[in-house]
Amino acid sequence: GQQLNQSPQSMFIQEGEDVSMNCTSSSIFNTWLWYKQDPGEGPVLLIALYKAGELTSNGRLTAQFGITRKDSFLNISASIPSDVGIYFCAGLLYTGGFKTIFGAGTRLFVKA
Amino acid sequence: SAVISQKPSRDICQRGTSLTIQCQVDSQVTMMFWYRQQPGQSLTLIATANQGSEATYESGFVIDKFPISRPNLTFSTLTVSNMSPEDSSIYLCSVDSRTRADTQYFGPGTRLTVL
Numbered sequence: 001g002q003q004l005n006q007s008p009q010s011m012f013i014q015e016g017e018d019v020s021m022n023c024t025s026s027s028i029f030n031t032w033l034w035y036k037q038d039p040g041e042g043p044v045l046l047i048a049l050y051k052a053g054e055l056t057s058n059g060r061l062t063a064q065f066g067i068t069r070k071d072s073f074l075n076i077s078a079s080i081p082s083d084v085g086i087y088f089c090a091g092l093l094y095t096g097g098f099k100t101i102f103g104a105g106t107r108l109f110v111k112a
Numbered sequence: 113s114a115v116i117s118q119k120p121s122r123d124i125c126q127r128g129t130s131l132t133i134q135c136q137v138d139s140q141v142t143m144m145f146w147y148r149q150q151p152g153q154s155l156t157l158i159a160t161a162n163q164g165s166e167a168t169y170e171s172g173f174v175i176d177k178f179p180i181s182r183p184n185l186t187f188s189t190l191t192v193s194n195m196s197p198e199d200s201s202i203y204l205c206s207v208d209s210r211t212r213a214d215t216q217y218f219g220p221g222t223r224l225t226v227l
Contacts, residue, residue: 031214042204042218043155045113050214088154092214097143100216102154 003027006089006103013079014111021087021106022073029091031098032065032072037086037105046087047074079110114139114207116219124225125195132191133222135205140185143208145216146178150201158203161188195226 006023013019023032031050035043047058049065049072056063063074072091076083089103115138125131135144144161159167159180167180182188192199202221209215 033215035218040221040223042116042221045215045217048212048215050212090216094214098208098214100157102156104154 004089004091004101004103006106008106009104010107010109012109012111015079015081017079019076019079019083019108020073021089022071023089023091023103024071025091025101026070027091027093027101028069029101030069030094031092032063033090033092033100034061034063034072034074035088035090037088039085043088076108079108081110081112084108084110113217114141114210116205116207116217118203118205118219118222120222121220122223122225124227127196127226129195130191130193131195131224132189133203133205135188135190135219137186137207139210141207141210142185143213144182144188145206146180146188146190147204147206147218148201149204149221155204158190161190192224195224197226200224200226 004023004025034046037043047063052069053067054065060077086105086107088105091101092098117136119134146158147155149155157170158173159169161167161180161182163182179191202223204221205219206216
């Protein structure tokens with residue numbers, strides 16, 4: 001079945017540094033979604049990407065839908081302590097209805 | 113985006129018992145989903161809650177263990193039946209966007225611990 005490879009698994013960075021994480025697959029997706037999950041909370045949608053090549057920003061976050069439709073990346077610029085959490089990518093594939101595949105998550109730790 | 117609430121937010125249960133989790137949305141939505149997130153893991157789809165018909169379960173999940181109701185377009189319940197410690201997880205309700213079927217929002221989750 002479809003699988004997403006999300007990397008890195010975890011990142012330890014200093015406050016103020018930029019961060020990059022990505023998801024790749026052998027499958028083609030129609031939509032890419034990026035979520036952040038804080039401890040004890042549900043995932044919160046950060047950015048949604050609907051077209052190949054699309055580059056979208058949300059404050060300090062920027063995400064891109066890969067031109068091959070098989071990958072996506074999320075960048076966080078000038079990280080701050082509240083960026084700590086788990087970031088998940090999700091690829092959606094239309095097969096009569098939308099099927100959602102989640103990456104394993106990237107755990108971000110920010111040192112002040 | 114839709115405002116999604118779940119009850120209870122957390123519970124500690126004894127093995128062999130059942131727990132029903134409620135999901136309420138502030139507006140009508142087409143699709144409602146139930147996910148499980150085991151400790152330190154990603155999200156796994158349990159089933160799609162269909163309004164007016166039986167839920168559609170993913171491979172590895174069965175109706176006897178996870179009965180689901182969806183009486184209307186704003187409410188759904190998931191029951192975790194005959195619980196064992198392996199059922200300890202976060203259970204998440206999710207809905208699609210009012211404007212796009214390919215965008216999902218999540219509730220705050222129900223943290224379940226089975227002793």
